[in-house]
Amino acid sequence: MYHLTQETPDDWWEVEALYDLCFAPGREALSSYRLRDAVPPVAGLSHVARDSDGILAGAIRYWPVAIGRDVALLLGPVAVHPTRQGEGLGGQLIETSLDVAVAEGWARVMLVGDAPYYSRFGFARLGDVVMPPPTNPARVLGRALQARAWDGVQGHVARVH
Numbered sequence: 001m002y003h004l005t006q007e008t009p010d011d012w013w014e015v016e017a018l019y020d021l022c023f024a025p026g027r028e029a030l031s032s033y034r035l036r037d038a039v040p041p042v043a044g045l046s047h048v049a050r051d052s053d054g055i056l057a058g059a060i061r062y063w064p065v066a067i068g069r070d071v072a073l074l075l076g077p078v079a080v081h082p083t084r085q086g087e088g089l090g091g092q093l094i095e096t097s098l099d100v101a102v103a104e105g106w107a108r109v110m111l112v113g114d115a116p117y118y119s120r121f122g123f124a125r126l127g128d129v130v131m132p133p134p135t136n137p138a139r140v141l142g143r144a145l146q147a148r149a150w151d152g153v154q155g156h157v158a159r160v161h
Contacts, residue, residue, distance in 0.1 A: 035065050
């Protein structure tokens with residue numbers, strides 16, 4: 001059993017250590033990290049999952065990005081401690097945080113990831129949205145949080161200033 005709460009500033013370094021454990025060295029060299037430089041995560045959407053002993057088991061963060069004149073959420077990273085994987089915790093983090101995003105009025109969310117995994121959460125390839133290189137276009141996925149939210153949204157994804 002896990003308890004999901006909004007990430008607080010006190011969680012920051014513990015979450016960063018989890019990301020270091022779960023992702024390859026050099027993860028911060030990825031193009032998605034350039035979109036996060038000097039931009040704080042969206043307050044209230046980033047969550048942590050802790051077990052009954054208070055041990056961090058998973059985390060998810062969201063960042064604002066610009067696509068032309070439009071704004072979207074950039075989901076990621078989402079990570080589950082290797083000893084806790086396979087328990088559905090990643091899905092719980094995604095679904096819980098997306099429910100909050102809908103309640104807060106966000107229209108659209110995107111990510112860079114594996115379509116077979118993320119399609120179960122309603123994500124599909126975004127053909128007209130271009131992430132900075134060297135991102136594989138087939139891994140650029142989005143989900144509308146409001147009806148038709150991706151209609152007409154196209155162009156290069158950029159950092160929000």
